[in-house]
Amino acid sequence: METFVQPAADVKVENRSGGRKTQILVILVIVTNVFGNIFLSRGMHDVGRIVSASPLDYVRAFADPWTAFGIAILAIWMISDLALLSRADLSFVLPVTASAYVLVALLGHFLLHDHISFARWMGILLITGGVILAEETPARTTTGPPEHLIPRHRR
Amino acid sequence: MKWLLVAIIAVCNTFGDVLNTAGMKRQGEVEDLRPWTMLQMIKRILRNPLVLAGFGALAVSFFALLSLLSITTVSFAVPATAVSYLLETLLAKYILGEDVRWRRWAAATLVAFGVVLLSF
Numbered sequence: 001m002e003t004f005v006q007p008a009a010d011v012k013v014e015n016r017s018g019g020r021k022t023q024i025l026v027i028l029v030i031v032t033n034v035f036g037n038i039f040l041s042r043g044m045h046d047v048g049r050i051v052s053a054s055p056l057d058y059v060r061a062f063a064d065p066w067t068a069f070g071i072a073i074l075a076i077w078m079i080s081d082l083a084l085l086s087r088a089d090l091s092f093v094l095p096v097t098a099s100a101y102v103l104v105a106l107l108g109h110f111l112l113h114d115h116i117s118f119a120r121w122m123g124i125l126l127i128t129g130g131v132i133l134a135e136e137t138p139a140r141t142t143t144g145p146p147e148h149l150i151p152r153h154r155r
Numbered sequence: 156m157k158w159l160l161v162a163i164i165a166v167c168n169t170f171g172d173v174l175n176t177a178g179m180k181r182q183g184e185v186e187d188l189r190p191w192t193m194l195q196m197i198k199r200i201l202r203n204p205l206v207l208a209g210f211g212a213l214a215v216s217f218f219a220l221l222s223l224l225s226i227t228t229v230s231f232a233v234p235a236t237a238v239s240y241l242l243e244t245l246l247a248k249y250i251l252g253e254d255v256r257w258r259r260w261a262a263a264t265l266v267a268f269g270v271v272l273l274s275f
Contacts, residue, residue: 021187021188024188025188079193079196079197082175082179082196082200082206083179083185083188083193083196085175085176085179085180086179086180086182086183086184086185086196087184087185089176089247089251089253089254090172090173090176090243090244090247090251090253091243091244091247091248091251091253091255091259091263092253092259093176094172094240094243094244094247094263094266095240095259095262095263095265095266098240098266098269098270101269101270101273105273117275119272119275120272120273120275122269122272123268123269123270123271123272123273123274123275124269124273125269126265126266126268126269126272127265127266127269127270127273128269129262129265129269130261130262130263130264130265130266130269131262131266133258133259133261133262133265134258134259134262134263136258137256137258137259137262141253141254142180142251142252142253142254144180145177145180145181146177146180146250146251146252
């Protein structure tokens with residue numbers, strides 16, 4: 001998806017390949033979020049209900065291959081999300097990566113034949129609208145870290 | 156108790172994301188996506204107090220979510236997620252200094268309402 005860049009006076013306009021890396025990270029964050037959660041829930045379904053205060057019962061759940069695979073993919077999600085936040089605004093990343101919700105609902109509908117109610121279709125439509133609107137803004141509008149969050153001696 | 160947990164989830168989730176963003180911006184842009192660069196990034200994160208505090212806040216939010224799920228259904232956690240979108244956009248503007256104009260406000264609002272509708 002091509003990003004529509006609106007340069008403001010003090011806004012760093014991304015160059016083409018920089019913008020592409022940000023977009024690759026956006027896609028990686030969405031895909032790893034979706035599949036990590038799908039594999040994790042498949043695994044936890046195999047493991048069965050855990051109602052326990054003992055951490056050992058949760059550790060045992062990791063022995064299930066689906067659970068372990070899901071957690072490994074979610075680790076990649078966490079790392080790519082942090083890499084993305086180093087390059088893009090939080091107020092850009094949040095709505096754009098919400099497309100994961102849409103992907104989960106559509107995958108459930110087309111692969112697992114989950115029923116999608118009218119209200120859920122409207123939800124999918126609203127989120128898609130939000131993703132498109134956010135995609136039309138520049139990925140990053142700040143030049144450096146927020147000054148007041150950096151210790152004085154590092155400025 | 157339920158609503159207290161919802162509030163804890165929303166607030167900790169918001170602060171977790173804001174701290175992570177501030178920490179990653181302070182650490183500097185990840186220039187390329189090679190595994191070696193990612194490894195270096197992870198090593199620096201372990202010495203980044205903002206991101207570590209962000210992880211702490213997200214962990215509190217996660218355990219509050221587990222407690223909430225143990226006393227009620229998943230749909231009860233949805234308002235917390237929806238509110239986080241708006242709260243995080245607000246803090247992104249006023250704490251992180253991001254240029255949030257009508258498109259981003261509209262995007263966050265649409266996603267927040269969409270998330271609520273998806274839970275039906």
